[in-house]
Amino acid sequence: MKVAHLNAYDGNGGAGRACLRLNDALNAAGLQSEVLVNYKFGADPSIKSLNAGLLPKGFTAFGILLERFVSSMYSKKVKIPFSVPVWGKDLSAEALLKDADLIHLHWVNHAFLRPRDLKALQKLNKPIAWTFHDSNAFTGGCHVRYTCDHFENECGNCPVLKERGPRDLSHRIWKAKRSAYQKLDFHVVAPSTWMAASVKRSKLLRTAEIEVIPNTLDTEVFKPVEKSLAKQQAGLNPDSFIMLSGFMPSKKDLHKGTPFLLEALEILAGSTDVDRSRIELIVFGNRDEKNVPDFPVKTTFLGTISDDRKLAAYYSAADAFLTPSLEDNLPNTVMESLACGTPVVAFTTGGIPDMVQHKENGYLAQYRSSQDFAAGIEWVYAHSAPMALNAEARRTVEDKFSGPIIAHRHIELYQQMLENYRSKRAR
Incomplete structure (x- = not known):
């Protein structure tokens, strides 16, 4: 054929x-x-x-x-x-x-x-x-x-x-x-x-x-690497809770939900149950240089990453992938993150629930609720069995995608x- x-x-x-x-x-x-x-x-x-x-x-x-x-x-x-x-x-x-x-x-x-x-x-x-x-x-x-x-x-x-x-x-x-x-x-x-x-x-x-x-996606490219090792290879602190997000063009951008992420991080940073000195956000993808928002936590911009293996390395290094998108069909980034054994925090919208099972391989926050999105990040941060959570993320992709x-x-x-x-x- x-x-x-x-x-x-x-x-x-x-x-x-x-x-x-x-x-x-x-x-x-x-x-x-x-x-x-x-x-x-x-x-x-x-x-x-x-x-x-x-x-x-x-x-x-x-x-x-x-x-x-x-x-x-x-x-x-x-x-x-x-x-x-x-x-x-x-x-x-x-x-x-x-x-x-x-x-x-x-x-x-x-x-x-x-x-x-x-x-x-x-x-x-x-x-x-x-x-x-x-x-x-x-x-x-x-x-x-x-x-x-x-x-x-x-x-x-x-x-x-x-x-x-x-x-x-x-x-x-x-x-x-x-x-x-x-x-x-x-x-x-x-x-x-x-x-x-x-x-x-x-x-x-x-x-x-x-x-x-x-x-x-290619599960031999997007695959897990042990978290502490992946963090060291990426030049990140192995003891930090690393949050990863992609395509952050502007604080004015509605489609990708940047304002909701900013509010959620503000709530997270103010939580008494979170050590603010341990949390860090890294962002890949294009951005509007004139409208880069001020993040309430330590943030590093990686720029566009065109090499899938390099991108997979950052997914593996992250403890949680954050995607505050308000409408998405079946975003590649969510699948890529899960394939690398990294749980996803997202709004319940579009095709994301086809990939993310609530409190099994990630957290589905109430649509447009910054408070619940922050709760989702904190849920991953405080998870009692992070290795099991990571394994479930990988299993989802192997079984379905x-x-x-x-x-x-x-x-x-x-x-x-x-x-x-x-x-x-x-x-």
Whole structure:
């Protein structure tokens, strides 16, 4: 079986990493799986790019920047990503796709596949799977919905847009997607039960075929190292309680919940049951230099870590991973932390409860409660059997999210899709 994956980027962002990890797992399971990206950042020769050469790559970069500029012109200055599909590519003549038995779509925004380009894929007469890494595929433009329920109808009156109304830009984009989906036969893959439920709520895709299959990761890269040793190797005090968090762009950022983390750490630092001199926060990922918050505990910023083995070393060194995100599908960081034997403290939101079992391998705090988030950190801090807690975190990933398990589930879906497709064509 030959499978061709389409993603905007090669490992840049959560969807890209999830796509590449699935591709590796499928190849290890014996499939012929390849990835085709719109813009290639890395140098892996096995990943195919639509832009070989400096000029085509520059042209694609211009399209990506144009889409982002147009999107910013229409949307308010809020931390809710919104995409206006103004640029794209018709891939119906692409040789890699023609040669494949099945096409698997991932994140296709940023001047890659507009609704009309998606519709053109039907010319290839191939079964199509589509993993939804965020909500954009079934909304009128936004990638994160929070409490907005307009996607349950036909969007319009979009709270993200500067000019909103019943027939605003979000409604027009919604209609373009409906027109494309009516011509495109595809099977939705939802990485979390939350995402599957969201799709079923949408007017655009509530009747779509959906399979819940989580993302995966390399458990030989993301694996536990004994805590004190890992701390020493990372240059950290072995006697300190190390908290790790990722992607801390700004104290104003709502999506990643930074304000709630700050409040929780304030509460933690003031607790009489916590030795403030023993607690330390380390943060990896991008950050907004102009809006870096003041943390109430000792904090070290690591910057972006692109090497998975180095990242895994920090996960192993941490005693708890903190993710105050307010909406997330199936965040890679949570799975990576658990795989390294590090419990997770998070809000009860999105697909996180698919991975974190409350007081078994981490702590699920009440949504938007800084007080309960602080209680979760303190629960890990004071845990009577931390080694057992760490072991349970690792076991969760081995049992539910390892490469062989997730590859097998995808292969079963692919086989079913191919059988159904052949049956339809035989009629």
